[in-house]
Amino acid sequence: MVTRTNDSEPNIVRRVALPVAVLAGLVGLARLSLRLVKEPEGPGDVLASVYDLVGQGASADAIRDRGLQTIPSVALTILTALILGIIGIWYLFWALNALVDALPQRVRESVRPYVYLLPAVSLLGFFLVFPAVWTVWLSFTEDRGWRNYLDAFQEADSRRALVNNVIWLIVATAGSVSIGLVIAQLFDRIKREALAKTFIFLPLAISMVGASVIWRFVYWWKPPGTGQIGVVNAVITKFDAEPVAVFQTVPINTLALIAIMIWLQTGFAMVILSAAIKGVPTEHLEAARLDGASELQVFTRVILPSIRPSIITVTTTIAVAVLKVFDIVYVLTGGKFQTDVIANRMYKEMFIFSNKGRASSLAVLLFLMVVPVMVLNLRSARRQEAMR
Amino acid sequence: MVLPRFLKRTPLHVAVIVIVALWSLPTTGLLISSFRPQNDVVTSGWWTVVEHPFEGSNWTIKNYSRVLESDGLWRALANSVVVTLPATIIPITIAAFAAYAFAWMKFPGRRMLFGGVVMLLVVPIQMTLVPLLRMYSGLNLSGTYVGTWLAHATFGLPLAVYLLYNYISSLPSEIMESAYLDGASHYDIFRRLVLPLSAPALASFAIFQFLWVWNDLLVSLVFLGTDSEVATLTATLNELVGSKGEKWHILTAGAFVSMAVPVGVFLGMQRFFVRGMLAGSVKG
Known part of the structure; x- marks a missing residue:
């Protein structure tokens, strides 16, 4: 461990000057990296100035004349980004901590906690709390004021989005949790459990955009008689039925989108519930079986009640993700054919129609839907912790 | 039998x-x-x-060389790396310092501040988009990597602080106390003791945040945009769906390029991922 040196005067100067220099350097680096991405010539310019600095005027001019080839320019951007984003953040803390050490001994330790919290609290305050409050304000002041909320319920398109969000909430959540539960219970009895689970689990690593492309291919429609290339319509036409244009057919399209969400989220439910099932004491199961309970009764009367807390956690976690669903709808239908959801509606109001007030009121409605679910979730998480 | x-x-x-x-x-x-x-x-x-x-x-394998070169997926891949790595490291570092302060330093307002941070878990990203975009154009941050890192870092922070606090506060207090009595400063304790001991928690949050940022579409659309100089893989893939929607040889290869890295990371570090999930994780 490091031993402290005593606070002699020249020492303090050195200890203040170095951290201040590091902080200044970080600010400079941040501005540099802004320039790198702002201007197309940015990387070349920066490299040319570096060459000038080290006295290689000829190389600098060469770059200014011909511009940088794409690959070095991309590499330079990546490098600056990584230095700034990864090493920079450490030096930020190092410098802040060193500045605290330079303070008089009495106040040092009462200031230090706040300095450690400063980056977190200022980011959250500046980029989360302040904008969120502003959004509430905008929702009541721009466009039609408080009537934005009235519109959200009365205007056909946004009412459709609200209704769809409720359908998503119920079907996608119930679907993922119940299928996840069945799979957890089934896979619990086989030898290669871990391997089998990996297959169910894998979609969790896939982006919703990627999943949308995958399923767009599954649902793909071609005119009748041309040889279907999507699995779903290939099966349908095998039974001599007409191929279905999945995304354009009204009740089916929302359900087809929901199926994608279930495919993505079931793995999450399975992992948590499987761990919970394994945590049920074997004696309880044995005792029930000795009493003559069937396997189904063991499941409904012993296993289900004892994994209830995990079911609540899984359900609420998935419900929050489902409520905020955006990518799937945005990529596949853009909310057309009555498939809109709140998050996509909000995006449209904001970027296509530039209705800041209406967009804000939809965001607030989404927030109000998420809050009760999250409160349930956090409460059950805390209760589980208390039991541990 | x-x-x-x-x-x-x-x-x-x-x-x-x-x-x-x-x-x-x-x-x-x-x-x-x-x-x-x-x-x-x-x-x-x-x-x-x-x-x-x-x-x-x-x-x-022509489809792959086609999407990587003429459809610009190499550049998009590089952009995704540039966005994702700092957007993962920055919130972890910031959250680890904050979690340490909340867990092992005594100061007035500690419980209230921590409660406030946890409460922010309920705020959906959508609540911030309209004003943040306005602030960003004022600060010249829209369409920049830095702006996107800050947005991702902030959105990941409440969960990071919450998860890391749960872990760091459960470390045995005897170790901290004896180090402190030996004259170690908070900074030394944090760096030499707390960080190495919290490696499993840090790793599982890192994987979450990595997958979340890499797979995100909304934040990258709003703050970075679809300009090929900066667009991430997800944004580029979405553009391909719009412009080459029936060219399945391109779309399938493109989707696979966008999935390769997260699926690889995920399969390689499944253990940490599962552990993190069991520790409870929801994101605002």
Whole structure:
């Protein structure tokens, strides 16, 4: 461990000057990296100035004349980004901590906690709390004021989005949790459990955009008689039925989108519930079986009640993700054919129609839907912790 | 006696195989199609390859060189790396310092501040978009990596602080106290003791945040945009769906390029991922 040196005067100067220099350097680096991405010539310019600095005027001019080839320019951007984003953040803390050490001994330790919290609290305050409050304000002041909320319920398109969000909430959540539960219970009895689970689990690593492309291919429609290339319509036409244009057919399209969400989220439910099932004491199961309970009764009367807390956690976690669903709808239908959801509606109001007030009121409605679910979730998480 | 038991378990095995097959079918179709020639992909179903699986003319890697080069996926891949790495490291570092302060330093307002941070878990990203975009254009941050890192870092912070606090506060207090009595400063304790001991928690949050940022579409659309100089893989793939929606040889290969890194990371670090999930994780 490091031993402290005593606070002699020249020492303090050195200890203040170095951290201040590091902080200044970080600010400079941040501005540099802004320039790198702002201007197309940015990387070349920066490299040319570096060459000038080290006295290689000829190389600098060469770059200014011909511009940088794409690959070095991309590499330079990546490098600056990584230095700034990864090493920079450490030096930020190092410098802040060193500045605290330079303070008089009495106040040092009462200031230090706040300095450690400063980056977190200022980011959250500046980029989360302040904008969120502003959004509430905008929702009541721009466009039609408080009537934005009235519109959200009365205007056909946004009412459709609200209704769809409720359908998503119920079907996608119930679907993922119940299928996840069945799979957890089934896979619990086989030898290669871990391997089998990996297959169910894998979609969790896939982006919703990627999943949308995958399923767009599954649902793909071609005119009748041309040889279907999507699995779903290939099966349908095998039974001599007409191929279905999945995304354009009204009740089916929302359900087809929901199926994608279930495919993505079931793995999450399975992992948590499987761990919970394994945590049920074997004696309880044995005792029930000795009493003559069937396997189904063991499941409904012993296993289900004892994994209830995990079911609540899984359900609420998935419900929050489902409520905020955006990518799937945005990529596949853009909310057309009555498939809109709140998050996509909000995006449209904001970027296509530039209705800041209406967009804000939809965001607030989404927030109000998420809050009760999250409160349930956090409460059950805390209760589980208390039991541990 | 072996046979009856085996027979009794057959329905179970069949059920498991059917479920696994059903779950893998969509991705398998995509993977196979991405290696088929342009014409084959749109004229015959990918399952028809089983008829002649070893015929060389049925397979090609051209689709990949096409999407990577002419459709700009190399650049998008680089952009995703530039966005994702700092957007993962920055919130972890910031949250680890904050979690340490909340767990092991005494100061007025500690409980209130921590409660406030946890409460922010309930705020959806959508609540910040309109004003943040306005602030960003004032600060010249829109369309920049830095602006995107800050947005991602902030959105990941509440969960990071919450998870890391749960872990760091449960470390044995004797170790901290004896180090402190030996004259170690908070900074030393944090760096030499707390960080190494919290490696499992840091790793599982890192994987979450990595997957979250890499797979995100909304934040990258709003703050970075679709300009090919900066657009991430997800944004670029979404553009391809719009512009080349029927060219399945391109879309399938493109989707696979966007999935390769997260799926690789995920399979390699599944253990940490599962541990993190069991520790409870929801994101605002």
